[in-house]
Amino acid sequence: MQKKFLILSVFIFLYVWISVYKYYHYVYNEEPIDVSKPLLDCTNIDLVYTWVNGTEPIHMISRMKRLNITLEEAKADSNRFRDLDGLKYSLRSFLQYAPWIRNVYIITDNQYPNWLNLEKTMNIDEFGFDVDMSESVLEKEERGNHEIRFIFHSDYFQNQSDLPVFNSNAIEVNYYSLPDEVSECFISMNDDVYFGAPVKRDDFVHPIKGILTYEDSAPISAYDDTQELFAQSLRHSNSLLNKLWGVDNSRHLAEHGPILFHKKVFEQMYKWIGDEMRETSSHAIRKSNDLQLPFLHLHFTKRFFRSYTPKKSINKYAGLIDDLTKMKSLFKKLAGTDYKTVCLNDGLSASDPNPQVLQLYHKSLNEKFPNKGYWEY
Template identity: 25%
Template sequence: MVNEYFKIDFVVSWVDGQDSNWLKKYNKYSDKDILDEKNARFRDYNIFKYWFRAVENYAPWVNHVYLVTDKQIPKWLDIENKKLTVIDHTQIIDQQYLPVFNSNAIELNLYKIPNLTEHFVYFNDDMFLNKRVYPSDFFSKKGLPKDTAGLNAIQPLYDFDYIHTNNIRIINQHFDKREVMKKQFFKFVNPLNAELNVYTILLFFWPKFTRFFDLHYPYSFRKRDMQNVISANIKSYERTMNNRFRSTSDITIWLVRYYSLVQGEFSVRSPKVGKIYDILNKFSDIVKDIKRQNHKMIVINDNSEVDDLQFQKLSENLRQAFQTKLPQKSTFEIREQSCEED
């Protein structure tokens, strides 16, 4: 199927936290890693090849796939595939900031990927397509990113909540909530938004933005939007880039979304397009969704409470679930790979 609108690329970031070379580099600076849950943040469940199988089966129209890594390439990946380009951090991040283990910093540079199309979808490696998707699931015919606008409130509990505050502070500095809600009312209060409308209405008359809903699904972006947001907030960008690990002073790629939301530069999409699962507490639901394809996209979040023994068991069971649904190798995989590795 050819994308009848315009070219759309997929970008996915990946890290293998068990790789010895990567660990050597990480351990050199790990004493500065005070925000991340170390045993979960960089863990690889060995299911990444199914991300590629899902793309090939459920989004054959995609123009190109860019894999962003830190000098890591999965051993099964066919880097000769003309539809794939591996992007090393050195290609998009200035040398002064390297090595960087801060996902927030890495993601703020995605628009610098050479030859990336104007319209692209960004995936974390825990975000999977789960059944057939179409260009219209990610962008409107006019090229607007598909997204869901909903008001939310910051509920301080974790250090990461500071980052929500950093993003929202910038939005409140640059935009008047009353004017935004007047202009974008029918995008923030919309039948497609489902139950999010309740929260939005409850927070509607609050004088400042408190937070937006962050659905953590694959993100639809326009390259120029990301570049413009970074340029308008260069000091916040540089502060984030100087944090080798995630920090309470970071901004995130969500800020690009927020600018699109308040400016109305998006097309409304239902939040029911995807589902987020916790791998420890909702594992059976993950398997059911993969089998029954209840959602077009699923997110499988790791949990820091998963110990090494549970990790091995969950990894094996998750691979079995994906293998049952996506048994055929994709063209992104080396064809000579042994059956044992499959």
């Protein structure tokens, strides 16, 4: 009897040990950890969004004047600037699934969402606004210690003559000059990304192994035959790294989802490619020689700081399209799975998006995130 118990105990121990080893080795360690590289401090982690309402009349007029285009031309690619209330749902998701995040900063061009209760919830006098915080101590305790603050492009662009810009690449290359109050370590998200299940700090940074660098499965070479501006700027960014470091590599993209950025990585980037960053900042619209910041940050992190690339992604990338049947299938799948983060890229018609798909989109996300944030009306 004792012999059987001993054999069973040994078997259970080996099974648990092998399971832990496989989880650690195959999920977390795609490549060896270079402990000689500096470990970046991520004591506090903020959340930084880029957001725009491109159909707002003032914004549309500003874009037409800056680019010298007609209203019809401005509407042609409006899906790149359209606001589907994704920011509202994404903010709800952070409270629901990532409450350990400290503060939230929303980068925008002098705009506020129409669902935002600005007078009650905003404390943005650091950026030149006189806003009265009317919350009581009890109200603040009930909602938690998170602050939602806005950073206008004019608050952090080093070269004011670059403004206004309508180019996400230009906006992102100025991250190196974000206000000091934004944490050194922050998660960057677009408004089409939300948290779909509980996430932990360890999903983004490990106290020993460093920054998690999530990579897309496709290498740069997969875009060799594509002439889209996105692909051209990726190839340009990759060629720049090859020239700087004397190699000929086809690297992987950063995943299109939440990305952990660090200000010290930006400092390193600015030392190496500051001229190119300033050039991209001056591009009011996307150009083939833009820098792709997520891609460059990924590879500067891997080269100069302690990091590792997980084999298993936490992100699900999907596209919103006008096909109602496919969208019903997509939202049913999203409701039945626990993806930690989800990106719903707007691929709907620029001029006439399917209203039934939009209705399904809002219904599904309201069901997923039913609890309003304290900042909403």
